[in-house]
Amino acid sequence: MPACYSENIEMLEDLLGYRFNNKELLLDALTHKSYHHEKPDKAPRYNERLEFLGDSVLGLVIAESLFCYNILLTEADMSKMKSYLVKESMLFEIASRLSLGKYLRLGRGEESTGGRQKKSILSDAVEALFGAIFLDSDYKTAKSVILRLFSDKIDRIISKKEGHDFKSELQEKTQSLFGVLPEYKIVKQEGEEHKKIFTVEVYINGQLYGGGTGKSKKDAQMNAAKEAIKKLIDE
Amino acid sequence: MPACYSENIEMLEDLLGYRFNNKELLLDALTHKSYHHEKPDKAPRYNERLEFLGDSVLGLVIAESLFCYNILLTEADMSKMKSYLVKESMLFEIASRLSLGKYLRLGRGEESTGGRQKKSILSDAVEALFGAIFLDSDYKTAKSVILRLFSDKIDRIISKKEGHDFKSELQEKTQSLFGVLPEYKIVKQEGEEHKKIFTVEVYINGQLYGGGTGKSKKDAQMNAAKEAIKKLIDE
Numbered sequence: 001m002p003a004c005y006s007e008n009i010e011m012l013e014d015l016l017g018y019r020f021n022n023k024e025l026l027l028d029a030l031t032h033k034s035y036h037h038e039k040p041d042k043a044p045r046y047n048e049r050l051e052f053l054g055d056s057v058l059g060l061v062i063a064e065s066l067f068c069y070n071i072l073l074t075e076a077d078m079s080k081m082k083s084y085l086v087k088e089s090m091l092f093e094i095a096s097r098l099s100l101g102k103y104l105r106l107g108r109g110e111e112s113t114g115g116r117q118k119k120s121i122l123s124d125a126v127e128a129l130f131g132a133i134f135l136d137s138d139y140k141t142a143k144s145v146i147l148r149l150f151s152d153k154i155d156r157i158i159s160k161k162e163g164h165d166f167k168s169e170l171q172e173k174t175q176s177l178f179g180v181l182p183e184y185k186i187v188k189q190e191g192e193e194h195k196k197i198f199t200v201e202v203y204i205n206g207q208l209y210g211g212g213t214g215k216s217k218k219d220a221q222m223n224a225a226k227e228a229i230k231k232l233i234d235e
Numbered sequence: 236m237p238a239c240y241s242e243n244i245e246m247l248e249d250l251l252g253y254r255f256n257n258k259e260l261l262l263d264a265l266t267h268k269s270y271h272h273e274k275p276d277k278a279p280r281y282n283e284r285l286e287f288l289g290d291s292v293l294g295l296v297i298a299e300s301l302f303c304y305n306i307l308l309t310e311a312d313m314s315k316m317k318s319y320l321v322k323e324s325m326l327f328e329i330a331s332r333l334s335l336g337k338y339l340r341l342g343r344g345e346e347s348t349g350g351r352q353k354k355s356i357l358s359d360a361v362e363a364l365f366g367a368i369f370l371d372s373d374y375k376t377a378k379s380v381i382l383r384l385f386s387d388k389i390d391r392i393i394s395k396k397e398g399h400d401f402k403s404e405l406q407e408k409t410q411s412l413f414g415v416l417p418e419y420k421i422v423k424q425e426g427e428e429h430k431k432i433f434t435v436e437v438y439i440n441g442q443l444y445g446g447g448t449g450k451s452k453k454d455a456q457m458n459a460a461k462e463a464i465k466k467l468i469d470e
Contacts, residue, residue, distance in 0.1 A: 033469070037466075037469065048309070048310040049302060049306075049308075049309070049310050049313070051310065052298060052302065052310040052313050052314060053298050053299060053302045055298075056291070056294045056295040056297075056298035056299070057295060057298075059291045059294055059295065060291040060292060060294065060295045060374075062291075063287060063288050063290070063291035063292075064288060064291070064369075067284060067287065067288045067366075067370075071284075073284075074283070074284070075283040075284050075286065075287040078284070078287050079287060131302075134299075135302075138374075138375075139295075139373075139374035139375070140373075140374070211275075231272070234268070234272070
């Protein structure tokens with residue numbers, strides 16, 4: 001283990017829920033280039049290349065989890081959510097939760113100007129850690145580490161979206177565009193009592209604009225409304 | 236197998252070097268939203284969500300391969316190369332190689348305005364295919380498919396970068412900045428004849444600016460020059 005491995009770095013591994021096979025990779029992820037420039041013998045590498053890799057690892061993990069979470073999320077929904085989830089302030093929150101600042105290897109200049117608290121340095125180091133875990137293990141393992149850290153954020157953003165009232169949104173849109181209200185028709189009820197699946201269609205001016213299914217009439221109407229909104233936007 | 240699976244889609248799978256377990260995923264990847272809007276019964280989904288996912292799959296595969304290809308590539312090098320490799324015209328080239336146009340499911344409007352040849356539609360479908368393969372298998376499998384399609388492009392861009400003459404670049408820089416030439420010193424020669432490794436340092440005004448190793452003096456000097464350029468830029 002490298003000599004400069006003096007901070008109790010196992011605590012960081014505990015918080016990450018991951019033990020590195022190659023501790024040098026972990027160290028690289030925690031090394032800012034200011035430290036490398038000052039002590040190239042102690043730190044032959046720094047974390048920028050790992051940050052580049054980690055950014056893409058994080059990108060795929062978030063994209064996959066949004067994709068699989070709810071098939072009703074459109075590409076536009078997912079793009080917006082992804083940008084929100086991977087932004088600097090989110091990564092900074094995770095860095096704070098990991099107390100990452102105290103593990104960083106910084107040059108004297110950065111140290112004296114509060115580098116350990118800098119959002120950009122800390123969020124870059126979080127991405128570098130994800131890159132290092134990916135290299136040290138595989139995609140699946142990196143995904144499980146990242147999802148553990150992001151699950152509350154993903155749940156929050158999706159439930160906010162799911163909590164959105166598409167029926168009201170559609171009603172506003174049809175009133176302003178056509179001066180009419182949307183009409184919902186139940187076209188199918190399948191399955192036994194308590195396990196019913198409803199299929200609903202929504203019409204605007206007698207024209208079919210969307211369909212949806214759900215475990216309740218309201219769910220099915222919401223999904224139909226969502227599809228109709230998409231169609232109105234696409235038109 | 237879906238009824239609309241009439242084109243000999245196995246030829247596409249051969250060119251991809253991948254057989255889908257779930258053929259519906261392949262079909263979704265080939266379905267443009269114009270077709271879905273026209274025939275929602277035949278095509279309950281279209282390829283935009285898969286494209287969103289595939290974009291991130293491709294991003295990680297390219298990032299990983301650049302990262303591992305050459306440790307001398309800086310984050311800035313890799314970012315530039317990645318943007319170049321994933322741009323629309325590259326994906327369009329791959330779509331052409333796969334004759335992807337003939338497999339697309341398009342609505343009549345797109346069909347009549349040459350949608351099968353449109354760069355944006357074809358490059359989106361390539362990304363959607365990558366997303367579908369990833370979902371149908373795993374990251375490792377998707378990576379091998381993507382790398383097979385991209386290997387010539389990655390080799391080309393890296394050899395172009397490697398072909399860059401860092402010694403000349405450094406010489407120009409030191410002359411314009413300090414009015415002197417860089418000086419190279421061989422500081423180590425290791426290994427048997429024909430397997431020698433040279434270590435070279437480069438000095439500007441007597442000050443060490445970089446070091447590099449290589450199988451020839453010239454390679455070692457190139458790597459030292461590259462490091463010195465980085466240092467000059469960082470200063």
